[in-house]
Amino acid sequence: AGEHSQEPLLLGAAPQTSSDFGIPLPPPTTAQVGSQSTSIIAVDQDAAGSAGASAAGLGTVGPRHRKIVEPKWHAPWKLLRVISGHLGWVRSIVVDPGNEWFATASADRTIKIWDLASGVLKLTLTGHVSVVRGLAISDRHPYLFSCGEDKQVKCWDLEQNKVVRSYHGHLSGVYSIAVHPTVDVLITGGRDSTARVWDMRTKAEVHVLSGHTNTVASIAAQGADPQVVTGSMDSTIRLWDLRTGTPSSILTHHKKSIRALALHPTEFSFASGAADNIKKWRFPEGRFISNLSGHNAIINCLAFNNDNVLFSGGDNGSIGMWDWPSGYKFQQIASAPQPGSLSSEAGIYCCTFDRSGCRLITGEADKSIKVWGEDPDATPETHPIEWSPEADPKKW
Secondary structure: OHHHHOOOOOOOOOOOEOOOOOOEOOOOOHHHHHHOOOOOOOOOHHHHHHHHHHHHOOOOOOOOOOOOOOOOOOOOEEEEEEEOOOOOOEEEEEEOOOOOEEEEEEOOOEEEEEEOOOOOEEEEEEOOOOOEEEEEEOOOOOEEEEEEOOOOEEEEEOOOOEEEEEEOOOOOOEEEEEEOOOOOEEEEEEOOOEEEEEEOOOOOEEEEEEOOOOOEEEEEEOOOOOOEEEEEOOOOEEEEEOOOOEEEEEEOOOOOOEEEEEEOOOOOEEEEEEOOOEEEEEOOOOEEEEEEOOOOOOEEEEEEOOOOEEEEEEOOOEEEEEEOOOOEEEEEEEOOOOOOOOHHHOOEEEEEEOOOOOEEEEEEOOOOEEEEEEOOOOOOOOOOOOOOOOOOOOOO
C-alpha cells in the first residue's frame, strides 16, 4: 500500500480505493486506459480552460474571455437585373480588374463576356468541348483562364480573343481554378483529387499537390503564406507551402464536401462553405474561429466585399448575407427561378462581387445571371438588427 500511494495519480482522477480495505489502488496501466477508450485529446486553447478544468475536476475555470462583437448594420440587398443568354447552368463568374465587364462560364460549353454596366453581351468564346467549370482572370496580364470537365485548362488572350496556351496533365474533369496574385503561376483542381500548379508562361507543371482523396472542388490563392488553399469533397481543407508542394496544415473540421472557399480582402482570414456549416478560419496556421450557422443548404459559393459582408449561395437557391466580424446573418432571401424554369432549378452555382463591392453577380441553375445591389431606401429603422449574443458561438 505504501508503494502504491507514491504512484502519481492521473490528473483530476479521484484515488481509487478498495471498498473493503480503503487502500488506494495503483493507477490503471496503459492497456487498461486504452481498453476503457480513455484518451487525452488536444483541445482548442479557447475551449481548454473550461473543458479541461471540468474534466480534471479542478472546479470551474472559465475560458479566456471571448470578445462578443456586435454586428454592424448593413443595407439589405435586392435583385437589380436578370441577364439571359446561356443555354446551360452558369458555373463560374469573374469580373475584369477594370470593373468594366465580367465573364461567365456555362454548361453550354461557352464563355461569355458581358458589359457590367448595361448587361449587354459583348463576346462569346468557344473552344471547350464539355462543361466549363471554372474561370480566373489575371490582374497583371490580359489573360483569362478557363477549365472544364473536358480535362482542359486554357489561357485566352483577351486582346486577340483566342486560346494562346493549353495546360495538359489533369486525368479527369477540372473543377476549380485560381491565379496567384503575385507569381506567374496558375493552380487548378479537379476530379483526379489533385491540385496542379502550372507555370503560366511555359505551361510546365511545377507541382502536383496530392493528398486529397476526393475531388478538389475549390481553390484560393494569395500572396502570403500559405499561398494556396484547397477545399475538397473529402471534407478536408489543405493549406499548401507553394515552395515545396506539401501541405502545411490539414483542417478536418467539416463533415461534408467543401465546395466553396473565400479569402477575406483585408483580414488574414478565410471562410469555407459546406452543407454542414460555414466556418471561419484564421491564417497562417488555419486556426478555427467559429461557425456561421443558419444557412441550411449545400453551400456552392462564397464571396466577400470590402464592407465585411459575406455572401453565401445555396444549392436550393437560398441566399445568405452575413456580417463577417460578428457572424450575424442580416438577410436571407430565396432567388426565384425564371419563368418557364422548374422550381428545382433554383440553385446558385457561383457568385462574385464586382471590384467596388457594390454589386453582386450570381450564376444560377435556371441559366440566368442575376445582378444584385444594396437597397438605397433601407435604413436601420426600416430594417433593424435582430441580434442577441449567442451563448457559445464557438462550436465544432
